[in-house]
Amino acid sequence: MAKENRKETPIIDENEVIKRKKEKIVQLKELGVNAYANGVAPDTTTEKVIALYKDEPLEALKTPGGREKHSIAGRVVALRVMGKLAFARIKDEAGSLQVAFTRDTMGEDFYKLFKKSCDIGDIIWVEGEVFVTRTEELTLLVDKFTLLTKSIRPLPEKFHGLTDKELRYRQRYLDLIMNDEVKKSFVTRTKIVKFIRNFMDEHDFLEVETPMLHPLVSGAAAKPFETHHNALDMKLVLRIAPELHLKRLLVGGMGKVYEINRNFRNEGISVKHNPEFTMMEFYWPYATYEDMMLFTEKMIAKLAEEITGSTQVVYQEKTIDFSAPWKRMTVEESLIEAGVVTKDALKDESALKEIAKTKGISADKIEKMSRFKVMMELFDEVVEPTLWNPTFITKYPSEVSPLARRSEDDDDYTDRYELFMAGREIANAFSELNDPAVQLAVFQQQAEAKQGGDEEAFDMDVDYIRALEYAMPPAAGQGIGIDRLVMLLVDAPSIRDVILFPHMRPE
């Protein structure tokens, strides 16, 4: 049953501190100080100021005077007032810099106004020249100061900062103010996406955008979010995958295409799952899944090196070796290698089921499964968590691969692989199924499964079959989970650490 998200009356919490700060804004207004000023811009950043003086001898900088003036703007994150001298730390988008306010430099009245108006958390603009303090810290000696924006909410404590994970995710803005490494992770995320985009562009892939609102469920095995179009009075679902639209573009002769955007799946939330996640999906005409493996290991190894400086990347205290070539095994080989099954047992449904039971997979679940499904269950349960270095697992059964091309030599299997790293799936790829008759048969099976209560089964997509009937060139396609890839490269334990505003229940 749907829960009512909106509360009766929106109430913003207020305490004594906030009340006082609000009153202060009124007092400042009476003194002619605008607590929400604008039109005053800095001419540089803290980072640039520091870079400018980093080679100057410290001794010379200890005496103030005669140097160029710089203006910076940012948030006051620390303030130490000692009578007629005050130090503040100003944080801007690039970093932070200590600034000093003195009565002698600013004049008595102006200094008093500064003391009265400026508090921790406020956003201010200052101008002055640099000097170096006794403790040899580069500091801007302020002669001009403008309060830009008052903060009326107290910042978290300076020593411990903001550590409560719930608050950090809910109030990401505050997390960004207090925890510098957060911004770093998200800047890296952007670099990763940019790298991938450049890599695709350099290899002549065309970036496209396909619909997020779908009339049908297709492209993956997942439960969708449902929504409603009012004017058309029709049910729509948020896409679980862009696959079938991108393949329609292959039919249309668009050539190599890719899309980097969100998918939505109405499933559990975990350290590896967010209801909306970013996928890079691409399709490559006249290529096979084997071409795709070479392309992928080249791209990701180069990406790892570009981002971290090495193909050896430490994730959660264990090293992942991204250097190509990557290990390749079939699903069946991986099960044999892991010592889970023998070659003979793989062909024997009841033997497989017995083994599955010993691996803690529920007997009820196994009973209804085919040999191939039990095999995949065993793989997911036993092998997947052990695949730490990048590994391509190939030869997935046709039964669990509704959109992949059946292998030439055995149509129980497909020309498909999944890529695993750090014990998790990062990508899924295959040579594409382009035989409309086979695809239609698969859709019919899926539609029956859906009738039978399988909530993750596809809808029949008649237009897609029609498109295939016009002929889709042989092609390989792949989807890469961007959030998960970012997690590995920024050493994030949870997907929430690489999503700016992860999904949370309302407060």
Add this chain to the structure above:
RNA sequence: GGGUUGGUAGCUCAGCUGGUAGAGCAUCUGACUUUUAAUCAGGUGGUCGCGGGUUCGAACCCCGCCCAACUCACCA
């Protein structure tokens, strides 16, 4: 959805066997011209997640609910 742990001041956390709700930082007042977790003196600040119950008395015990983290299930 199940299990475990947690929710006490704006933040970080104490709070014993049920007996008047605490500290540090922030905030307010005062002192202070080289601090950087500044320091010193004094003050303000609480729906103890929410709702019931037990009890002379509940932050603490019991029941229900909400939220989160971790974990399992599901999934990429």
